[in-house]
Amino acid sequence: MIELFKTPNINFLKYKYHAFALSGIIIICGLITYFIRGGFNYSVDFTGGILVQVSFKENISTGKVRALLADAGLGDCTIQRFGERNEYIVKVPLPERKRGELEVGTEEQNEIARKIMNVLMSAEDRKKFTEGFVNLNAISISDLKALLREKLSDEESEKVADKIVEYKNKHKGIITDFSEFEGIGIDKNIVEFLKSKTFLGSVAQTRLEAVGPRVGKELRKRASLAILWSLLAMLVYIAVRFKFQYGLSAVLTLTHDVLITLSFLLFFNREISLEVIAALLTIVGYSINDTIVIFDRVRDNLKLMKKTDLENILNTSINQTLSRTILTSLTVFFVVLILFLFGGRAINDFAFTLFVGVIEGSYSTIYQSCPYILLWEYFFGKKHYGRK
Amino acid sequence: MGKDTWKWILTLIVVIGAIYLAYPPKEKIRLGLDLRGGMHLLLEVVTDDALRMEADHVILRLQDIFKEKLVKFSRITREDPKTIMIEGVDLSQESAIKDAIEQFANEWDYSITGERIRLTLKPNVALYLKEMAVNQAIETIRGRVDELGVAEPVIQKHGADRILVQLPGVDNPERVKNIIQNTALLELKLVVKGPVESKDELLKDYNGVEPPDMEIVKSDPAKSRVQGYYLVKKVAAITGKDIRNARVGKDEFNQPVVNFTLSNQGGKIFEKVTSENIGKPLAIILDGRVISAPIIEAVIRDAGRITGRFTPQEAEDLAIVLRSGALPAGIKYLEERTIGPSLGMDSITKGLRASVISLIIVMAFMVFYYRLSGLNAVIALILNMIILLGVMSYFKATLTLPGIAGVVLTIGMAVDANVLIFERIRENLRLGKSVRASVPEGFRKAWVTILDSNLTTIVAAIFLLQFGTGPVKGFAVTLIIGIVASLFTAVFVSRMIFDFVLSSKKKVEKLSI
Numbered sequence: 001m002i003e004l005f006k007t008p009n010i011n012f013l014k015y016k017y018h019a020f021a022l023s024g025i026i027i028i029c030g031l032i033t034y035f036i037r038g039g040f041n042y043s044v045d046f047t048g049g050i051l052v053q054v055s056f057k058e059n060i061s062t063g064k065v066r067a068l069l070a071d072a073g074l075g076d077c078t079i080q081r082f083g084e085r086n087e088y089i090v091k092v093p094l095p096e097r098k099r100g101e102l103e104v105g106t107e108e109q110n111e112i113a114r115k116i117m118n119v120l121m122s123a124e125d126r127k128k129f130t131e132g133f134v135n136l137n138a139i140s141i142s143d144l145k146a147l148l149r150e151k152l153s154d155e156e157s158e159k160v161a162d163k164i165v166e167y168k169n170k171h172k173g174i175i176t177d178f179s180e181f182e183g184i185g186i187d188k189n190i191v192e193f194l195k196s197k198t199f200l201g202s203v204a205q206t207r208l209e210a211v212g213p214r215v216g217k218e219l220r221k222r223a224s225l226a227i228l229w230s231l232l233a234m235l236v237y238i239a240v241r242f243k244f245q246y247g248l249s250a251v252l253t254l255t256h257d258v259l260i261t262l263s264f265l266l267f268f269n270r271e272i273s274l275e276v277i278a279a280l281l282t283i284v285g286y287s288i289n290d291t292i293v294i295f296d297r298v299r300d301n302l303k304l305m306k307k308t309d310l311e312n313i314l315n316t317s318i319n320q321t322l323s324r325t326i327l328t329s330l331t332v333f334f335v336v337l338i339l340f341l342f343g344g345r346a347i348n349d350f351a352f353t354l355f356v357g358v359i360e361g362s363y364s365t366i367y368q369s370c371p372y373i374l375l376w377e378y379f380f381g382k383k384h385y386g387r388k
Numbered sequence: 389m390g391k392d393t394w395k396w397i398l399t400l401i402v403v404i405g406a407i408y409l410a411y412p413p414k415e416k417i418r419l420g421l422d423l424r425g426g427m428h429l430l431l432e433v434v435t436d437d438a439l440r441m442e443a444d445h446v447i448l449r450l451q452d453i454f455k456e457k458l459v460k461f462s463r464i465t466r467e468d469p470k471t472i473m474i475e476g477v478d479l480s481q482e483s484a485i486k487d488a489i490e491q492f493a494n495e496w497d498y499s500i501t502g503e504r505i506r507l508t509l510k511p512n513v514a515l516y517l518k519e520m521a522v523n524q525a526i527e528t529i530r531g532r533v534d535e536l537g538v539a540e541p542v543i544q545k546h547g548a549d550r551i552l553v554q555l556p557g558v559d560n561p562e563r564v565k566n567i568i569q570n571t572a573l574l575e576l577k578l579v580v581k582g583p584v585e586s587k588d589e590l591l592k593d594y595n596g597v598e599p600p601d602m603e604i605v606k607s608d609p610a611k612s613r614v615q616g617y618y619l620v621k622k623v624a625a626i627t628g629k630d631i632r633n634a635r636v637g638k639d640e641f642n643q644p645v646v647n648f649t650l651s652n653q654g655g656k657i658f659e660k661v662t663s664e665n666i667g668k669p670l671a672i673i674l675d676g677r678v679i680s681a682p683i684i685e686a687v688i689r690d691a692g693r694i695t696g697r698f699t700p701q702e703a704e705d706l707a708i709v710l711r712s713g714a715l716p717a718g719i720k721y722l723e724e725r726t727i728g729p730s731l732g733m734d735s736i737t738k739g740l741r742a743s744v745i746s747l748i749i750v751m752a753f754m755v756f757y758y759r760l761s762g763l764n765a766v767i768a769l770i771l772n773m774i775i776l777l778g779v780m781s782y783f784k785a786t787l788t789l790p791g792i793a794g795v796v797l798t799i800g801m802a803v804d805a806n807v808l809i810f811e812r813i814r815e816n817l818r819l820g821k822s823v824r825a826s827v828p829e830g831f832r833k834a835w836v837t838i839l840d841s842n843l844t845t846i847v848a849a850i851f852l853l854q855f856g857t858g859p860v861k862g863f864a865v866t867l868i869i870g871i872v873a874s875l876f877t878a879v880f881v882s883r884m885i886f887d888f889v890l891s892s893k894k895k896v897e898k899l900s901i
Contacts, residue, residue: 002757003814053731083734110562140560165729169425173730206728208561215430215723226855230848237844275790278852278860282797282867285848289801289841293808296837324811328804331753335746335800339793342745344738346422346731347793354797 004326008319012366013311013374019367023256030263037266043273046220048213049093052116055172056086057137057202065090065120072119074112083345087172087206090116094213113208120203128199135201136194137174141165151193160186173204223277227258230281234288242295245381249372250291253364257287257357260364264356275350283357286332290325290365297321298373310377314370329362392891395884402876403771406778416781418540419556420788422859423736425729426556427564430722433549437717438521439469439514446493446507447472451600453488470514472496472507479503521716522549529553531712532567550722561726563705569719571675572709574628576692578661579669579681583607583616590619608677611696618678620671625661627714630654634710636703639695644703646694648710655690663687672696674706739792746796747773750803758810760900764885765806768877772802775873776866785869788862798870805842805878809834810901823896827886831879838879842871 034040044051065088066079078091092112117138121129129135134147141161148157167184168175178200181191211219231251239247258280265272297317305313318325336358340351410416421428443466450472454461462476477485485505489498496507509517526543533541533555542554558564580602581590587604591597598604603622607615634648650658662670662684669681672694679696698706751769754762776795780787813830817823849871852864890896 007818055730110565140563142560169728169730169733171730172734173728204728204730206731208724208726210721210724212722222855226851230851233847233851234844237847241840274860275863277855278790278863281848281852281855282863285845285867286801288844288848289804292841292844293837296840320815321811324804324807327757327807327811328801331750331803331807332797332800334749334753335796338746338749339742339796342738343742343793343796344735346735347739347789350790350793354793 004323008322010319010322011315012318013315013371016367016371016374019363019371023260023364023368026263027256027259030259030266033263033266037269040262040266040272041269042220043271043276044091044209044211044216045274046216046223046272047093048211048216049091050112051207051209052090052092052113052205053082053207054088054090054117054120055174055204055206056088056120057174057176057200059086060088062088068119069116072115074116074119089207092116113205113210117203117205122202125199125201125203133199134197136164136198137168137201137204139198147197148190151190160190173206175200219274223274226277227280227284230284231255234284238288238292238295242299245373245376246295249369249376250288250295252372253291253369254284254287256368257283257361257364260360261353261356264360265353268352270349270352273349275347276353279350279353279357282354283361286357287361287364290328290361291369293324294318294321294365294370298370311374314374318366318370325362325365329358333358392884392887395880399771399881399884403774406775408778409781410774410777413777413781417777418781418784418786419732419736420786420791420859420862421554421556421725421732422727422789423732423739423787423792424556425559425727425732426554427558427561427727428723428725429553429555429565429568430546430724431551431553431568432720432722433522433525433551433716434718434720435518435521435549436469438517439509440466441716442509442517443469443472446496449492450474450488453492454485457484457488459484459488470509474505474507475503477503477505518549522551524716525719526551528713528715529568532708535708535712536564536567557729558726559729561724563701565721565724567705567708569721570705570709571715571718572628572706572712573675573714574631574694574710575624575673576626576658577605577620577622577624577671577673578665579671580619580621582618582620582671583614583678583681585616587617590617605671605673605676605678608674608679608696611674611679611698611702612677613680613697618671618681620673624673625670626650626654626658628710629714630657631710634707636700636707637693639693643695644698644700645696646698646703646707646710648692648694650690650692652690658692659687659689735789735792739789743792743796743799746799750799754803754806758806758901761810761813761886764882765803765810765878767885768806768874768882769799769802771881772798772870772873772877775877776870779869779873780866783865785865786862787866788859790859791862791866794863794866794870798867798874801845802870802874802878805834805838805874806882808837809878809882813899813901817899817901823899824890827890827899831883831886835879838875842875846871 062079062081069075069077069079069090074090074092076093080089080091081087082089125135134143136144139147144161144164145157148160151157152160163184163186164175164181167180178191178195181194182188231254234254235247235251237247238250261280261283264270265276270276294317297320298313301308301313301317305316308316333355336351336354339347340355343351447464447466450464453459459481460476460478461474464472464474467473474485479500482500486498489496489505489507493507495510495513497510498505498507500506522545526545529551530541530543533543533553538555538558540556542552544552546552553568555564581593584590588596590604601622602619605618605620607618609615630650630653632649632651632654634646637645637647639645666684666686669683671681672679679694682695694706747769751766754765754769756762758765773795776798779785809830812834813826816826816829821829846868849864849867853861853868
């Protein structure tokens with residue numbers, strides 16, 4: 001049998017005040033960062049605004065993208081590199097508006113998205129466009145079929161169009177050169193035909209999100225409420241299954257978890273999106289898991305070790321469950337790490353939040369929830385506190 | 389096997405059932421918009437439009453009835469969507485007025501102060517009208533989406549006056565948005581005068597005042613070939629409601645037109661109107677703008693055509709919206725998310741890769757640390773994944789990108805139950821208890837902990853379900869199903885395997901754990 005620890009006997013609670021200080025410092029630093037940055041880095045979900053994701057044919061630097069957009073009067077937008085290459089996210093905040101007029105008009109968002117795409121186009125694109133060529137990197141499948149029907153039968157144009165679109169989708173929504181078509185078995189005549197009618201635009205739009213400020217505000221409210229309600233539910237559940245003070249300690253621990261994770265999001269300037277809120281709630285669910293396992297032991301041990309004082313019981317319980325705590329944390333840690341490394345840019349913030357939460361959750365179970373119980377008993381309980 | 393036979397049969401049924409439900413996963417697992425690409429729209433029905441329409445209707449009715457009964461009034465106006473003001477009434481006619489209101493506007497409360505009567509729409513009626521408007525809008529939008537041929541669309545009421553529309557695979561978002569939002573209020577009205585360049589010219593014959601039964605309508609700058617103002621009869625000869633079908637066609641100049649056929653009732657009215665007005669122009673008005681005003685050349689009973697300056701696409705779109713009927717109220721977009729299919733494909737590849745790597749690492753870790761018992765946990769984990777997919781297919785739950793993360797997380801968390809059990813068994817063994825005694829006791833002691841810890845996680849996930857839409861909901865769903873499945877696999881199935889191994893041998897001195 002492989003064992004991490006034979007029979008561990010570590011006095012964890014000796015360091016409880018150090019832990020309080022550490023957590024306190026992190027949260028205070030988080031608070032300072034919050035004020036320095038002027039708040040959280042909310043995603044479009046919560047602020048409202050427009051997000052356009054684009055994929056370029058050729059390498060282009062962030063600075064170049066920024067300069068292009070600034071020239072077009074879109075200076076106040078945020079530009080983020082997305083993934084490995086040539087992909088960018090452009091976020092445009094909502095224009096200031098009169099009260100009572102709080103919607104993103106569809107026309108307006110389309111206008112901004114179109115403006116962005118227009119600015120990012122290369123000069124050659126623009127020339128081809130005015131000459132009446134169709135952009136094959138921006139064509140809808142129905143239009144592509146219609147175009148191919150000039151040359152092919154209905155059935156064949158359907159087949160070829162599907163082939164082209166599938167290929168395009170596999171390559172970040174952008175085809176670089178007509179020669180690539182030969183590789184997927186498209187007839188030379190057709191490639192020639194496409195060359196005479198279409199061009200391969202230098203940039204393609206892969207995502208457009210537009211959120212009205214009213215929805216953003218509501219989402220923010222709902223996110224806070226979801227976290228508050230879930231904390232309250234935990235309090236009730238544990239108070240019923242254990243005792244009130246256990247519920248309270250658990251909820252304080254969870255609040256601590258949320259605050260620490262938020263602090264780390266602030267330190268690394270990570271974006272708070274819907275997915276990140278989901279990750280926060282998951283951390284709440286995961287950290288409570290850990291806490292309950294220890295509380296469960298404490299409940300058992302209080303019955304078994306009738307003469308031992310509470311601090312010792314807590315320490316023993318932590319030690320008894322230590323292998324499990326570390327093993328489970330390790331497996332979850334592994335999978336979250338894999339998500340963080342290989343899950344792709346789209347869930348990177350989400351994985352980052354979980355990553356922080358998993359590490360911090362194991363720490364808080366030992367160094368927050370148990371000391372809280374101890375403090376409660378010291379001030380209010382006394383029954384188990386120093387029993388001899 | 390003996391007394392455990394039913395457990396094996398149950399497990400077998402569950403697993404075969406799950407495989408049957410989920411195989412082949414490519415067809416059975418519904419992918420969310422973030423993975424397959426498509427469009428997510430949250431729109432709001434401007435329900436006040438419906439109230440406004442109702443108020444205007446009542447105003448027209450009251451004007452008619454007052455005239456008929458010789459009730460004096462200076463004017464009737466709509467103050468806001470729910471309030472109508474009648475001014476300059478003669479109090480000596482109070483009873484006649486009350487009668488008229490009670491008979492023709494019985495859905496309105498009224499109060500009389502001096503020469504003014506204030507009508508307010510009864511709150512329950514307002515509520516009903518709003519709800520009707522939203523329901524009708526949903527039906528109309530569904531009709532239009534169906535016309536577009538989108539597979540598996542989601543069109544749902546979302547709160548009191550919002551509609552959630554999800555259209556997988558849509559790659560021309562602007563066109564779709566325009567079709568959905570198009571109110572498509574079609575009216576055919578007789579032209580009194582026009583087109584002319586200014587409004588004043590139209591009103592020359594009427595001393596500059598718009599006659600009560602007529603109105604001025606402008607031409608549509610994009611779709612009309614002739615620009616200017618028209619004076620038309622206020623009452624429409626035909627509206628979109630009378631249209632039974634609409635198709636795209638070509639006129640004699642090979643220009644796209646929309647041919648329509650009328651319902652029985654509409655046809656009768658149209659026949660009467662056209663027969664009385666041969667040689668006069670009839671304005672085709674779409675959303676308050678004249679598209680064209682052809683001359684009535686012959687009596688038309690049930691078919692007509694809308695001409696204008698259309699591209700083939702515009703004509704097609706117009707036919708679609710006419711077929712599906714007018715929206716009862718305006719629509720505003722509150723939220724739009726369009727995800728290209730290339731992005732989704734990238735996410736699937738990466739998500740799958742992350743899942744597979746996690747699965748392998750966790751399995752290797754369990755076998756390394758717990759040996760043969762670890763293998764038991766691995767079997768439980770595989771079954772967990774199969775059941776998760778099966779249940780997701782059964783409930784037609786959508787798998788989103790955070791949903792894949794939920795699967796990965798489930799892989800990590802599902803083994804927690806096994807770890808708890810195995811650690812308890814080890815403790816018992818360390819205390820010198822026999823294998824046969826240690827295993828059941830380990831399961832028994834761990835069970836309470838497992839239940840408590842998993843239930844709290846499920847509680848958190850349920851709040852997530854309430855909070856989230858789309859992707860986040862997908863995450864909560866996979867997490868909940870994964871955890872419930874882990875209770876079955878890690879506790880029930882694992883125990884069964886242990887019992888099987890232990891009962892197959894006469895004497896068990898060592899347990900590979």
